[in-house]
Amino acid sequence: MRVTHEVPLAPMTTLGLGGPAAVLCELFDPADFPEFVALADASPGRPVCLGEGSNVVVGDAGCPGAVLRMSTKGLRITGGTTDGRVLVEVQAGHLLGDLVDTTIAEGLTGMEMLVGIPGTTGATPVQNVGAYGQETADCLVEVTAWDWELRRRVTLDAAACGLGHRTSVFKRSRRWTLLSLVFALRRSELSAPVTYRTVAAALDVPVGSRVPLDEAAQAVLAVRRSKGMVLGCAGADDRSVGSVFLSPEITPAQADGLRARSAPVNRFPDGSTRVSASWLIRQAGFELNTPVGTGVRVSSRHYTLVADEGATATGFTRAVERVQQEVLCRTGVRLTSELDFL
């Protein structure tokens, strides 16, 4: 484990904002974790865990306590389940992108639509990461975590993780540090059915088709690139946290009213009915590529906020609040942010 002091966290986040960590511990070997527990116990407050920093806003004052950067790597295909699925055990710091690539190369279906999502595997249950018809909940079996309340290592099965639409028991809780995860995937050269029209169009196949795993992944990547949702390919929109806002859950009455205004209203796997956050942001008068505060603007390709020169974490947070207020005022729907403000 590498321990350093007063380390700027901005370069460790995709927004590039925020102050320093009083103590930064980079964990490469899971066997060193007890060393981190001892160090965190001697620091103020509950420790914060950082993966690739692609879903957080670090405050301008930084973090006064211990920050753990999860950099453990490795995965193991461990065997099968009784229903014929293959188990894959992954260290929390392993990049999700590398995991997805491995599953495709191994001829395993279940994660191919998650291609292009930045971050570590350990962060995937935190907001039940998902895209284009697949989500963590579909294949997560269990996680091993350090429980800071019980002060011991625990194993939580998927049900105990409370995975919902971009949420879980871990979201904004500092109670658990996820150390390793087990997923169950199916052997297949073909992808899950393509449920998104844009992806089906990129593949030139009808919605519901199954295509070779790699072709599905390439089509998803092409669609994501067109929206500036692949880091390193988004040009001026690259200082991003993906979608800042969740598509909010709405009541049946709100759904009727919004459908009458041609809003995209959809049912989600957790049973919720939600309206598109992008639609709400547009309705509130925010155009693509327009400023929402100093150094903060709407992306040029997608209704989300990105950072520019001059941005601060405080300014970004104010811009988030401004969008929420305008959306509430113009549409009566409360937008919530999916980010963790550290």
Ligand SMILES: Cc1cc2nc3c(=O)[nH]c(=O)nc-3n(C[C@H](O)[C@H](O)[C@H](O)COP(=O)(O)OP(=O)(O)OC[C@H]3O[C@@H](n4cnc5c(N)ncnc54)[C@H](O)[C@@H]3O)c2cc1C
């Ligand atoms: C361009 C772009 C596109 C994106 N597209 C999508 C998308 O399609 N779908 C989607 O769901 N998300 C998307 N995201 C959001 C983001 O990639 C995911 O939320 C990802 O899982 C965050 O991983 P991370 O390692 O960067 O986590 P971080 O941003 O470092 O942390 C996020 C949260 O998880 C906690 N955390 C991280 N690791 C651990 C751990 N080991 N134990 C306990 N808590 C932990 C942190 O404390 C924090 O609360 C996108 C982001 C960007 C920038």
